[in-house]
Amino acid sequence: MDKLVLIGNGPLEGEVRISGAKNASLPCLAASILTAGAVSLTNLPWVRDIYTMCDLIRELGLEINDNEDGVAIKGAKINSHIAPYQLVKTMRASILVLGPLLARLGRAQVSLPGGCAIGARPVDLHLKALEKMGAKIKLEHGYIDAQAERLKGAHIDFEKVTVTGTENMMMAATLAEGTTILDNAAQEPEVVDLANMLIAMGADIQGAGTSRIVIEGVDSLHGCDHRIIPDRIETGTYVCAAAITRGRVSITNTAPQYLGAFLDAMQRAGLPMDIHEDRIEVYPHEGLRSVNVATEPHPGFPTDMQAQFIATMTQAEGTSIVTENIFENRFNHVPELKRMGADIVIDGNRALTIGPASLSGAQVMATDLRASASLVIAGLIAAEETTIDRIYHLDRGYYDLEGKLRNLGAKIRRVKNGTDQIQQVVQELSNI
Numbered sequence: 001m002d003k004l005v006l007i008g009n010g011p012l013e014g015e016v017r018i019s020g021a022k023n024a025s026l027p028c029l030a031a032s033i034l035t036a037g038a039v040s041l042t043n044l045p046w047v048r049d050i051y052t053m054c055d056l057i058r059e060l061g062l063e064i065n066d067n068e069d070g071v072a073i074k075g076a077k078i079n080s081h082i083a084p085y086q087l088v089k090t091m092r093a094s095i096l097v098l099g100p101l102l103a104r105l106g107r108a109q110v111s112l113p114g115g116c117a118i119g120a121r122p123v124d125l126h127l128k129a130l131e132k133m134g135a136k137i138k139l140e141h142g143y144i145d146a147q148a149e150r151l152k153g154a155h156i157d158f159e160k161v162t163v164t165g166t167e168n169m170m171m172a173a174t175l176a177e178g179t180t181i182l183d184n185a186a187q188e189p190e191v192v193d194l195a196n197m198l199i200a201m202g203a204d205i206q207g208a209g210t211s212r213i214v215i216e217g218v219d220s221l222h223g224c225d226h227r228i229i230p231d232r233i234e235t236g237t238y239v240c241a242a243a244i245t246r247g248r249v250s251i252t253n254t255a256p257q258y259l260g261a262f263l264d265a266m267q268r269a270g271l272p273m274d275i276h277e278d279r280i281e282v283y284p285h286e287g288l289r290s291v292n293v294a295t296e297p298h299p300g301f302p303t304d305m306q307a308q309f310i311a312t313m314t315q316a317e318g319t320s321i322v323t324e325n326i327f328e329n330r331f332n333h334v335p336e337l338k339r340m341g342a343d344i345v346i347d348g349n350r351a352l353t354i355g356p357a358s359l360s361g362a363q364v365m366a367t368d369l370r371a372s373a374s375l376v377i378a379g380l381i382a383a384e385e386t387t388i389d390r391i392y393h394l395d396r397g398y399y400d401l402e403g404k405l406r407n408l409g410a411k412i413r414r415v416k417n418g419t420d421q422i423q424q425v426v427q428e429l430s431n432i
Ligand SMILES: CC(=O)N[C@H]1[C@@H](OP(=O)(O)OP(=O)(O)OC[C@H]2O[C@@H](n3ccc(=O)[nH]c3=O)[C@H](O)[C@@H]2O)O[C@H](CO)[C@@H](O)[C@@H]1O
Pocket: 023, 026, 093, 119, 120, 121, 122, 123, 124, 125, 126, 127, 160, 161, 162, 163, 164, 165, 190, 303, 304, 326, 327, 328
């Protein structure tokens, strides 16, 4: 298993170019199931989850040719309606093929995703909504088995805001008979990106980006060319990396308008920044102030930035209270950050971070995607070496994290298994 080795050093400096959004690419790849036409997607980040989704779509029979910037997909022929356990178990977002398969083929069998490190993450709201659209659903042998000759438009009022639930229903409704209204819909930029792709395929969708989305079903969709939006969570992660190291970093090829609540929190913390249309310039600061945030559905503070924000707050003056409202178990990074010297107390769904704490390198374990990123951020300023194990979590969602950080001057290397090699890499990094 690969590990990351870091040695804390000076401020990051330079430019980092943001990749396409993983969480927009996944539903857009799934949307290609809806058409027999040719789909071209560009600005895909070649991270593990994208490979997994491509494998899943290939497994269904679609033809995919990839290139450096994206994929060309042809869905003229689909010969399976089954999303197997082997693929779904490595990526929960596989559930996104349920709506499109059912809409196009009238049948879908998708392995039921299990819980994961951050929470139980049920898919009951996806299933209830599909039933409301006329699908017959059975749960058998660990699989969701859904059937519907043609889905019918329905009024769906989500009990909770669900991002992939909204995306699944939006895709299913494009080919349904009649009008579907989604209330309490997710307003995330990735939902809007998917809606824009579907509209380019001929779908009739109004209101994406608001809490009510109205979809008028059509008989068929055609192919399209679509460019994926920049990754707001990768962007925020580099803002935190720049902030914790008091760096001067230009974050380019991004879209700051998707990060309002997070950038507002960083500004309240005293981070000097210039925010442009497609880039953020982060400047060195004289010391950060602690601020309180609570995670909420978009446009609130994103849960996917919570771990990286807590890592940054370990260096802010005072006590920062971070309340996690989306997932019931998303503080797995806290015990690991504490092993590095952070002073953090968990109280129910709140994490109280008392700063500034002096961090020292340690052997730590990545437990989920964003928890891993928070350990990298802490490792950038920790004294001596930090070794992060189980970085396959990071590889699910960050394109070339160590390459991008190395470019900014960080002392970071990936090592294959073996403690001998770790010692050698530590020596090499110490000599830089
Ligand atoms: C691939 C992708 O886009 N992943 C994102 C998506 O995940 P995902 O779409 O899985 O998360 P949801 O928005 O669905 O989950 C929000 C909350 O609703 C609950 N819930 C959800 C569905 C359901 O049927 N029943 C139910 O109870 C979940 O357990 C959670 O507590 O949104 C999350 C919340 O912004 C992000 O952290 C993930 O990065």
